[in-house]
Amino acid sequence: MNFLAPLGFAFAASLPVVVLFYLLKRKRMAHVVSSTLLWQRFLAETQASAPFQRLRHHWLLILQLLLLALVVLALSRPYSKGKLPAGSLQVVVMDASASMQATDESPTRFDVARNEALKMVDGLTPGTEMVILVAGATAEVRQSPTSDKGVLRRTLRNLTATDSATHLVEALRVADSLTQTRPASEVHLFSDGAATGLDEFGTKSLPLVYHRVGKRSNNAGIVSMEVRANPEDPKQRAIFVSVANYATNTIDSTVELLFDDQLKDTQPIELAPSNSVPLVFLVEQPRDGVFTARLTHKDDLAVDNTASVLSRLPGPTKVALVTVGNRFLQKALAAAGPAVEVVVSDKVPADEASYDLVVLDGILPPEPPKANVLAFHVMVTNWFDAPAQNLETPPIVDWRNTHPLLRFVSFDDVQIAESMGVKTPPWASPLIDTTQGTLAVTGEIGRQRIVWVGFDPLRSSWPLRIGFPIFVANCVDWLNPATARSQRFQIHTGEPLRLPLTGLVSDARVILPDGSKQPLLTSSGTSELIFGDTGKQGLYTIESGTNRYVYCANLLDLRESNLEPRAELDLGQRGTLAATATKPANLEIWRWFALVGLGVLMLEWWWFHRRTA
Amino acid sequence: MQTLLNPDLLRRLEQMQLLAARRAKSSAKGERKSRARGQSVEFADYRAYVPGDDLRYLDWALFGRLDRLFIRLYEEERELPVVIFLDASESMTFGEPRKFDFARQLAAAVGYIALCGFDRVSIRVFPTIGEGGRPSLDATSPQGIARRALNSVRGKRSSLGFLSHLQALEAGGAGDMDAALKRGAREIKSTGAVLVISDFLDPLGYEAGLAALVARGFQVTAVQVLAPAELNPAIHGDLKLIDSETGAIQEVSFGKFRMSAYQRSVAGYIAQWEAFCKARGIRSLTVSSGTSLSDVVLRQMRSSRLVG
Numbered sequence: 001m002n003f004l005a006p007l008g009f010a011f012a013a014s015l016p017v018v019v020l021f022y023l024l025k026r027k028r029m030a031h032v033v034s035s036t037l038l039w040q041r042f043l044a045e046t047q048a049s050a051p052f053q054r055l056r057h058h059w060l061l062i063l064q065l066l067l068l069a070l071v072v073l074a075l076s077r078p079y080s081k082g083k084l085p086a087g088s089l090q091v092v093v094m095d096a097s098a099s100m101q102a103t104d105e106s107p108t109r110f111d112v113a114r115n116e117a118l119k120m121v122d123g124l125t126p127g128t129e130m131v132i133l134v135a136g137a138t139a140e141v142r143q144s145p146t147s148d149k150g151v152l153r154r155t156l157r158n159l160t161a162t163d164s165a166t167h168l169v170e171a172l173r174v175a176d177s178l179t180q181t182r183p184a185s186e187v188h189l190f191s192d193g194a195a196t197g198l199d200e201f202g203t204k205s206l207p208l209v210y211h212r213v214g215k216r217s218n219n220a221g222i223v224s225m226e227v228r229a230n231p232e233d234p235k236q237r238a239i240f241v242s243v244a245n246y247a248t249n250t251i252d253s254t255v256e257l258l259f260d261d262q263l264k265d266t267q268p269i270e271l272a273p274s275n276s277v278p279l280v281f282l283v284e285q286p287r288d289g290v291f292t293a294r295l296t297h298k299d300d301l302a303v304d305n306t307a308s309v310l311s312r313l314p315g316p317t318k319v320a321l322v323t324v325g326n327r328f329l330q331k332a333l334a335a336a337g338p339a340v341e342v343v344v345s346d347k348v349p350a351d352e353a354s355y356d357l358v359v360l361d362g363i364l365p366p367e368p369p370k371a372n373v374l375a376f377h378v379m380v381t382n383w384f385d386a387p388a389q390n391l392e393t394p395p396i397v398d399w400r401n402t403h404p405l406l407r408f409v410s411f412d413d414v415q416i417a418e419s420m421g422v423k424t425p426p427w428a429s430p431l432i433d434t435t436q437g438t439l440a441v442t443g444e445i446g447r448q449r450i451v452w453v454g455f456d457p458l459r460s461s462w463p464l465r466i467g468f469p470i471f472v473a474n475c476v477d478w479l480n481p482a483t484a485r486s487q488r489f490q491i492h493t494g495e496p497l498r499l500p501l502t503g504l505v506s507d508a509r510v511i512l513p514d515g516s517k518q519p520l521l522t523s524s525g526t527s528e529l530i531f532g533d534t535g536k537q538g539l540y541t542i543e544s545g546t547n548r549y550v551y552c553a554n555l556l557d558l559r560e561s562n563l564e565p566r567a568e569l570d571l572g573q574r575g576t577l578a579a580t581a582t583k584p585a586n587l588e589i590w591r592w593f594a595l596v597g598l599g600v601l602m603l604e605w606w607w608f609h610r611r612t613a
Numbered sequence: 614m615q616t617l618l619n620p621d622l623l624r625r626l627e628q629m630q631l632l633a634a635r636r637a638k639s640s641a642k643g644e645r646k647s648r649a650r651g652q653s654v655e656f657a658d659y660r661a662y663v664p665g666d667d668l669r670y671l672d673w674a675l676f677g678r679l680d681r682l683f684i685r686l687y688e689e690e691r692e693l694p695v696v697i698f699l700d701a702s703e704s705m706t707f708g709e710p711r712k713f714d715f716a717r718q719l720a721a722a723v724g725y726i727a728l729c730g731f732d733r734v735s736i737r738v739f740p741t742i743g744e745g746g747r748p749s750l751d752a753t754s755p756q757g758i759a760r761r762a763l764n765s766v767r768g769k770r771s772s773l774g775f776l777s778h779l780q781a782l783e784a785g786g787a788g789d790m791d792a793a794l795k796r797g798a799r800e801i802k803s804t805g806a807v808l809v810i811s812d813f814l815d816p817l818g819y820e821a822g823l824a825a826l827v828a829r830g831f832q833v834t835a836v837q838v839l840a841p842a843e844l845n846p847a848i849h850g851d852l853k854l855i856d857s858e859t860g861a862i863q864e865v866s867f868g869k870f871r872m873s874a875y876q877r878s879v880a881g882y883i884a885q886w887e888a889f890c891k892a893r894g895i896r897s898l899t900v901s902s903g904t905s906l907s908d909v910v911l912r913q914m915r916s917s918r919l920v921g
Binding site for chain 1: 703704705706707708712812814815816840843848850851852853854855856857858859861862863864865871874875877878879881882
């Protein structure tokens with residue numbers, strides 16, 4: 001026999017108390033009477049009429065002890081291992097995203113959701129198992145299927161909400177796979193419904209029950225932040241901050257900008273409901289450092305009121321242009337930035353490593369360069385799986401204008417005489433599409449960034465359009481290793497920190513936003529340090545030897561900042577799932593009765609001894 | 614005197630007399646019928662004259678008719694010795710009102726009736742001086758004097774002193790009732806009426822003493838005085854009861870729910886005592902010290918044919 005609640009045996013301590021009561025010589029009140037003759041006679045007579053008087057007392061003791069032992073045994077919830085038909089499974093999915101920290105519910109939405117889940121644990125019928133999934137920075141199974149309520153409660157109590165966006169899709173996929181084999185199972189999602197990408201569950205028969213938490217949307221937050229060079233003043237940096245208001249009233253507040261915790265600038269904002277406002281701060285930056293924007297408005301969610309971004313001072317960009325002569329390209333490169341230095345050559349320079357990027361204009365070097373490459377009309381065979389096909393006057397049908405490289409670039413009136421067309425390789429994403437193939441791709445091989453354009457700009461009308469210098473400038477910015485580095489230090493909460501290693505590292509650790517340190521495991525073969533526990537917003541610092549690398553983890557998520565509790569879960573075009581009201585459940589309360597029974601038993605014992613011999 | 618018997622009761626007691634079931638055997642003259650022939654107004658019999666008889670008792674009318682000399686015999690009226698055994702042991706000091714006070718009043722009432730009827734009253738208080746672990750009681754103390762004075766009282770004139778001596782009595786110490794009664798039966802010369810006033814709660818028993826009195830030919834009346842608290846105890850809980858006389862300890866747990874069992878037990882004890890008395894021709898009466906004295910004397914004792 002095993003016990004679900006072995007702590008119940010603690011009540012066995014009351015057994016000796018009963019025996020003690022029995023053994024204790026009761027304190028009697030002394031009383032002088034005229035004669036004890038009548039009392040002796042009375043006692044003799046009553047005992048004579050109950051010959052088993054003494055024995056009966058012992059019987060009573062034994063019965064009391066037996067009863068108490070049974071109650072204690074019941075409190076420890078014994079069970080025997082047997083075989084039952086596979087019972088139903090309840091999958092609890094806890095949304096642990098940033099929006100669940102909102103304080104419109106008391107104390108937070110997450111605590112309310114946790115209490116709801118705890119009630120569900122209380123109502124768990126025997127034979128029913130429960131799984132606890134958490135959809136926070138990552139989706140993970142926190143408790144594998146069990147019917148042990150103590151374990152389930154402990155697991156739920158240990159959960160905390162993170163500062164990250166929700167990963168509900170992954171969690172629901174896990175729930176789906178768990179419920180596939182169990183016939184009578186339910187998935188209970190405790191969330192405020194701030195999630196997208198649930199389209200795939202519109203068609204699946206996932207037995208999903210959506211428990212909504214949250215009352216209102218009273219929140220304004222920083223939804224984007226970026227640092228760029230000020231094109232008009234190279235000494236200054238332009239910090240773009242976007243603030244959105246999801247409250248139902250107009251907010252009147254200020255946004256502070258701090259550089260390494262020193263206040264640099266403030267800007268007042270007045271923001272109507274459901275509006276957002278872009279702010280630009282122009283400040284001088286004396287050194288590498290962290291810009292922090294802070295919204296001073298008090299609302300239900302504090303996480304999105306600050307955002308940080310790491311900014312490094314722009315260094316000179318050295319570009320090697322390998323061309324037989326292309327004035328358009330040369331001028332466009334020279335104008336790409338204030339500190340761009342272009343070296344023109346007809347072959348890749350020998351000191352290639354000292355250049356930030358190499359531009360190949362129709363010249364294929366014997367060995368592909370190792371630096372970041374912008375390539376025009378060259379076929380580097382180990383970049384593509386299949387040889388390129390020659391396309392005559394390919395019509396441009398689509399281009400990715402959302403990609404940073406094609407920002408403000410249009411191909412509306414660009415004609416191309418001749419181009420190489422390729423099939424997009426796995427490492428790349430297409431930039432310019434025609435009906436017959438892709439004319440331009442971009443991507444990373446290892447840590448080398450590559451932009452490949454299949455046609456010679458001189459054999460097209462592109463260099464005459466405004467889009468060409470903009471594209472070249474975008475390329476120089478994107479291919480600049482400094483940009484790539486600074487982007488690496490900018491993560492969303494929940495994303496892992498990655499630090500590529502150039503040499504052997506013996507010792508490394510991470511300083512978390514709360515100041516605590518955590519060692520990172522390193523071994524001789526490690527080429528990259530990865531740290532995944534980035535659920536909290538703030539600055540993470542990796543210390544490795546004498547080097548320090550600062551990472552900024554920000555929420556910066558529109559959906560999480562929008563605290564409006566969704567009455568329906570958006571399952572894409574296929575439909576929605578309405579939030580359920582409380583489901584009637586059978587909550588176990590027998591323990592309380594057992595406890596009261598124990599108390600009554602003790603009371604009875606005490607009372608009995610108080611009034612009888 | 615005022616505290617023992619009130620004047621109204623005294624007045625009513627004067628009209629009463631002790632009912633003696635037997636003829637008086639005392640040698641002293643009194644107002645009781647006796648078997649002895651002597652001088653009185655009650656004619657009893659004739660007997661033939663023998664020389665030396667008092668010629669004043671010759672029946673001359675009979676001599677005239679029969680020509681023989683006869684002496685008229687008259688019933689001799691003798692006194693009835695009334696002995697009252699009064700229990701003054703420690704156990705009698707209990708009760709509200711005290712059992713001893715009640716017993717003393719009862720003894721006073723009966724003694725007063727006897728004194729008014731020209732009977733000799735003797736009150737024997739036990740435990741006697743020096744008995745029952747009471748060394749302070751010596752014969753020269755007021756207590757000793759009172760006890761000695763109560764040994765023999767006669768005549769209504771003595772009633773004032775009788776009552777005041779009774780008033781002076783104190784109770785205390787452990788008594789041996791059997792021994793006291795047996796000693797009384799041995800010592801009293803002329804048999805008469807005996808009244809035993811006690812609670813009959815002597816651990817050593819009462820049977821042998823009463824039986825000795827009956828065997829001596831006394832007309833014995835036993836009055837058991839119990840306190841209301843003994844009949845209906847007000848104490849309850851886990852108790853350690855200490856016997857006032859013997860110091861014996863009895864542990865008992867008592868409550869209202871066991872009251873009826875206790876009352877049954879007490880009733881059984883009284884019934885046993887009454888049965889003992891009845892079997893030996895002893896008139897018995899059980900009274901509570903809480904009842905009024907006049908009720909006991911004027912009603913209960915009357916209906917029991919103790920007084921009339």
